[in-house]
Amino acid sequence: MTYRQIRVIGGKGNAPGQFATSLRCLAVDAHGQLFAGGDSEIKLFDAAGRLKRRWSTSRPVLSLAVAGDGAVYAGQPGQIEIFDGAAKLVNTWRGETLLGRVTAIGFVKDGVLAGDAADRAIRHFDRTGKFRNHIGKHNPVNGFLIPNGVVDFAVDAQGVIHAANPGKHRVERYLPTGELLGHIGRFHGTDPAGFGGCCNPTNVAVRDHIYVTEKAGPRAKVYDFNGNLQAVVASAPFDPNCKNMSVAVDGRGLVYVADTVKLAVFVFEPVTV
Amino acid sequence: MMRAREFVQPPGVGQAILPADTLSSVSRRQMESRRQPGLAAPQRLLLLLLSLFLAFAPTLPAQSIPYSRPVETAPQAETIGGGYKTPAVQKPLPRDAYLQMLDVLLLAAAMGISVWLVIKRRSRKWAVALTIGSLAYFGFYREGCVCPIGSIQNVALALTDRTYAIPMVVTATFFLPLVIALFFGRAFCGGVCALGAIQELVLLKPVRVPPRLDRALGLLKYVYLGLAIFLAIKPALGRDFLICRFDPFVGFFRRTGAPHMLLLGGGFLLLGMFVGRPYCRYLCPYGGLLAWCTRLARRGVTITPDKELDCGLCAEACPYGAIEHMRAVRKDCLYCARCYASCPRDGELAHTKAELVHLS
Amino acid sequence: MSEPVTRRDLLHQVVRGGVLATFGGGAIFLVQKAHGQVVWQVDASRCINSRLGDTGAEACKLCTTECVVALSAVRAVNEYSKCGRCNICPAYFNITSAVDAQGLPSEKLCPRDAIARKPIGKADPEDPANNFYEYSIDEEKCDGCGKCVMKCKEPLGLGSIVLRVRYDKCEDCNRCAISRACPKDALIQVPVEQALRPPELHPRTE
Numbered sequence A: 001m002t003y004r005q006i007r008v009i010g011g012k013g014n015a016p017g018q019f020a021t022s023l024r025c026l027a028v029d030a031h032g033q034l035f036a037g038g039d040s041e042i043k044l045f046d047a048a049g050r051l052k053r054r055w056s057t058s059r060p061v062l063s064l065a066v067a068g069d070g071a072v073y074a075g076q077p078g079q080i081e082i083f084d085g086a087a088k089l090v091n092t093w094r095g096e097t098l099l100g101r102v103t104a105i106g107f108v109k110d111g112v113l114a115g116d117a118a119d120r121a122i123r124h125f126d127r128t129g130k131f132r133n134h135i136g137k138h139n140p141v142n143g144f145l146i147p148n149g150v151v152d153f154a155v156d157a158q159g160v161i162h163a164a165n166p167g168k169h170r171v172e173r174y175l176p177t178g179e180l181l182g183h184i185g186r187f188h189g190t191d192p193a194g195f196g197g198c199c200n201p202t203n204v205a206v207r208d209h210i211y212v213t214e215k216a217g218p219r220a221k222v223y224d225f226n227g228n229l230q231a232v233v234a235s236a237p238f239d240p241n242c243k244n245m246s247v248a249v250d251g252r253g254l255v256y257v258a259d260t261v262k263l264a265v266f267v268f269e270p271v272t273v
Numbered sequence B: 001m002m003r004a005r006e007f008v009q010p011p012g013v014g015q016a017i018l019p020a021d022t023l024s025s026v027s028r029r030q031m032e033s034r035r036q037p038g039l040a041a042p043q044r045l046l047l048l049l050l051s052l053f054l055a056f057a058p059t060l061p062a063q064s065i066p067y068s069r070p071v072e073t074a075p076q077a078e079t080i081g082g083g084y085k086t087p088a089v090q091k092p093l094p095r096d097a098y099l100q101m102l103d104v105l106l107l108a109a110a111m112g113i114s115v116w117l118v119i120k121r122r123s124r125k126w127a128v129a130l131t132i133g134s135l136a137y138f139g140f141y142r143e144g145c146v147c148p149i150g151s152i153q154n155v156a157l158a159l160t161d162r163t164y165a166i167p168m169v170v171t172a173t174f175f176l177p178l179v180i181a182l183f184f185g186r187a188f189c190g191g192v193c194a195l196g197a198i199q200e201l202v203l204l205k206p207v208r209v210p211p212r213l214d215r216a217l218g219l220l221k222y223v224y225l226g227l228a229i230f231l232a233i234k235p236a237l238g239r240d241f242l243i244c245r246f247d248p249f250v251g252f253f254r255r256t257g258a259p260h261m262l263l264l265g266g267g268f269l270l271l272g273m274f275v276g277r278p279y280c281r282y283l284c285p286y287g288g289l290l291a292w293c294t295r296l297a298r299r300g301v302t303i304t305p306d307k308e309l310d311c312g313l314c315a316e317a318c319p320y321g322a323i324e325h326m327r328a329v330r331k332d333c334l335y336c337a338r339c340y341a342s343c344p345r346d347g348e349l350a351h352t353k354a355e356l357v358h359l360s
Numbered sequence C: 001m002s003e004p005v006t007r008r009d010l011l012h013q014v015v016r017g018g019v020l021a022t023f024g025g026g027a028i029f030l031v032q033k034a035h036g037q038v039v040w041q042v043d044a045s046r047c048i049n050s051r052l053g054d055t056g057a058e059a060c061k062l063c064t065t066e067c068v069v070a071l072s073a074v075r076a077v078n079e080y081s082k083c084g085r086c087n088i089c090p091a092y093f094n095i096t097s098a099v100d101a102q103g104l105p106s107e108k109l110c111p112r113d114a115i116a117r118k119p120i121g122k123a124d125p126e127d128p129a130n131n132f133y134e135y136s137i138d139e140e141k142c143d144g145c146g147k148c149v150m151k152c153k154e155p156l157g158l159g160s161i162v163l164r165v166r167y168d169k170c171e172d173c174n175r176c177a178i179s180r181a182c183p184k185d186a187l188i189q190v191p192v193e194q195a196l197r198p199p200e201l202h203p204r205t206e
Helices: B010-016 B025-034 B041-056 B097-121 B124-141 B148-160 B168-184 B187-192 B194-202 B211-218 B220-232 B250-254 B259-272 B278-283 B285-294 B313-317 B338-342 B347-359 C007-033 C062-066 C147-152 C177-181 C192-196
Strands: A002-010 A025-028 A034-038 A041-045 A051-056 A063-066 A072-076 A079-083 A089-094 A102-108 A111-116 A121-126 A131-135 A153-155 A161-165 A170-174 A180-184 A203-206 A210-214 A219-223 A229-234 A247-249 A255-259 A264-271 C038-042 C074-078 C115-120 C132-137 C161-165 C187-191
Touching: A002 A034, A002 A229, A025 A247, A025 A255, A034 A063, A072 A102, A072 A111, A079 A102, A102 A153, A111 A153, A161 A203, A203 A247, A210 A247, A219 A255, A229 A255, A229 A264, B097 B124, B097 B168, B097 B187, B124 B187, B124 B194, B124 B250, B124 B338, B148 B168, B148 B220, B148 B285, B148 C007, B168 B187, B168 B285, B168 C007, B187 B194, B187 B285, B194 B259, B194 B278, B211 B220, B211 B278, B220 B278, B220 B285, B250 B259, B259 B278, B278 B285, B313 B338, C038 C192, C062 C177, C074 C132, C147 C161, C177 C187, C187 C192
Parallel strands: A025 A063, A063 A102, A153 A203
Antiparallel strands: A002 A264, A025 A034, A034 A041, A041 A051, A063 A072, A072 A079, A079 A089, A102 A111, A111 A121, A121 A131, A153 A161, A161 A170, A170 A180, A203 A210, A210 A219, A219 A229, A247 A255, A255 A264, C038 C161, C038 C187, C074 C161, C115 C132
C-alpha cells in the first residue's frame, strides 16, 4: 500500500481558511468533513477542502472530536467546550484537576474520554461529564511518558482505546475501564517499522488500521492491529521541526495530517497497486 | 599579556551585544525574584546596583523565535515520585570578590617586598626567590590574569567608552605599579610581573646590546602601546585586544595555546637566554609607562661611585644596559639586584668577604 | 644627612604630584562608573547547537577548538528541570546505532563518555521503558563539543542540554577567543546574575 498527497488545506496566513499561529488538532465526521483547530478557532472544511464555517473558542483548541450526533467537542486548557452541529456552544465541562490540558477526546459507547496532558492520563467520563475512571495512570511512572506534551489516543470500532505512549515507543491498548490489553511498537533508530527518536509516536488515529505520526524526523505511518508496518504515508512534505502532528482518517481512507509548523493539513489518498 | 577581566556597563551591552530576549521584562522579573537574603556585603552591593540598572534599563522588544514550547512538558520531581529530588544544575560562580581583592593585595605586597629586598636589603638571592614566587602565583596559578599589562587596554577603553566599565580590581591593578614606580621605580617588573619573571629565570649568558640599537629597539614598545590603545578603543566590532592576543608567555602559564603563539613564546625565551628580558625591554607597553613614571622616582637602585674603586663590575653584571657611566639608569632598571650582588664593596658579596676577613 | 633640595628635585616633586593627581582622578572616574560585573556566556538562543530550526546539521565544535582553556571553558550542562528523562535519550545514545537485546541503542553518543544515566523515581528493573532516567554530565570529562546539545534540542528532545561557560575555568579574556570564531555571535557578555540563571530557550507562549 502506498499513499499520494492529493490536497493541502490551510497554510500559514491571515486569510479565513488559513491559520495564523497554530494548528493543533484535526477531526473528521461521518460525512468526510474536516474540523481543524488552532488559534482559538475551529474551522470546518467540506469534503473537497473548502472552508465551510469557522467559529471561535474561549481558549486555544488543543483537541477536537465529533460525536455520533454531530456535536463537536473542543478540548482546551482546563475545559472542554461542546458545540452542536450549528457551532452553537451548548455546554462547557470545566475541571482544573481532571482536565488540565485536554489534548485528545474520544468516545466509547456510553462515555467520553479526554486525554489530560497535564497529568499524563486519560479520563473516562459518562455522557453528562461525570468522572468514572483513569486510564493509563496506574503504572510505575504514573501515567503516559509524554515529553512531547501531548496525550493522544483513538478509539476503534470495538471500543478499544489505542493510546500513544511515546516515551515507551508504543501504542497501548486499553479497555475503557482502564485495563491494559497490550501494545504494539518498539524502538528502532533506522528501521521504519520501529519508532525512532526519544519519544514516538506522538499522535494516533484508528479506523481499519492504526495511523500514527512521529516527530524528528516527522512522518506518518500505518500499522495493522498486530503492529506490522503497512505503509509509510509520507515524510517529505512535513517541516523537519514539526512535532505532535495531529492525524485523522475518514471513511474513504483519506489520511489527514496537520503540519504544526507550516500550519497546513496534508491530505493523502491510498493508492492500491 | 594576561587578560584583565573585562567588565562592561550593562546598558551598553544591552544595546550593542545582547539579543533582545535575554533582557526581556520576564527574565528581569525572574532575576529580581531570584535575589536571596543573607548575601555578603559586596554581593549585596552588586545586586543593588544590578537591580538599579534593571529598573532603568530600556524595555527591549522580545525577539521572535518561530518555534515555542507551549507548556512545560518535562516531568518534575513530584510526578517522578520515589523521593526524587531534582539536583541543582552545575554552574560554578565566577571568582569571588574577596579572592579578586586578594590578588590586588598580593600584587601590592609583592611590590613592597620587592622594593624592600632590592633597595634596603640589596639581596639578589631573596629577589630571585620573590620572582619565583610571583611566577608561580601570578603566572602558573592565576594563569596570567589579571595583569597590569593587559589592563592598559581596558583602562583606555573605559576612559573613552561611556558604556564600558572596569571593576575596581582592574583599576587598582593598573594604577598600583605606576604609583610605586613614581616613588621607587620599576619594582613591579623585578619582583612581580610573571612575564618578566619567566624571562628573568631563563637568562643564561647575557650579551651586551649596543646602546644605540638598544635605544632604537626600546622605541618599539611605544609603537606597540599606541597601536594597542588605538585598537582597544575602536568601536565594539572593530575592537581588538592586541596585547592579550599576542601575549607570548600566557600559553605556558595555561599549559595550552595556539601552536604559533607557543612557538613565539619559545622564541622569546630562547632569545631571552642571551638577551636580557627582550619582551620587557623592547615590546612591553606597560614597561613604557613604568619607565616614564620612573623618571620621577625619588628613590631607586643607586650606584654610588666609589672614590677608591671604579671596578665597573656592576655595569658588567647588568644584563639590561641600565648602568651607564657608573650610574643607574632607573627608567631601564628592572630591579633584579644583580649589580648589588656583584659589588665587591656592597651587598652580599661584600658582606661575605667581610665575614671571611673577620674570621681569618 | 639631608641632601640639599635642588631645583630639579622640586620640579620632580611637582610633576610627581601632578601625575599622582591625574592617576587619582582617573581611578576615581573608573571606580565611579565600575558596577555590575559582566561575564561571557553562551546565548542558547543563538548557538547553532541549541537554537531551534537547525535540525540535522552537524554539531558546531568551535567552543572546543577555539577556547584558550584546556578542554574548553564551555561545557554542556543538563538543566534537569527541563529534561524529559526519556528512556531512549538521543543525547545519551547514538540512536541510529544497532539495537541490542534490551531494545536500547548499542552505542553512546558522547565521544568522551561524559554523560551518565541512572533510573530515578519508582524504578522498574524489569522494563527499561518503565522508568524515568536522570542524565548527568561530568563536567570534568566534557569538552563542550555540543554533539549532545544538538541531539537534545527540539523537536527531537526538549532542549534541556545547553552549552554554558564554566566560570571556574573561564579566563574571562578581554576578547573571548570563542566569540571571535563563533559564526552566530552566540558568546555574549552578560551581568553575572543573568549569566547564572537557566537560559530561556523556548519562551512559553500559552
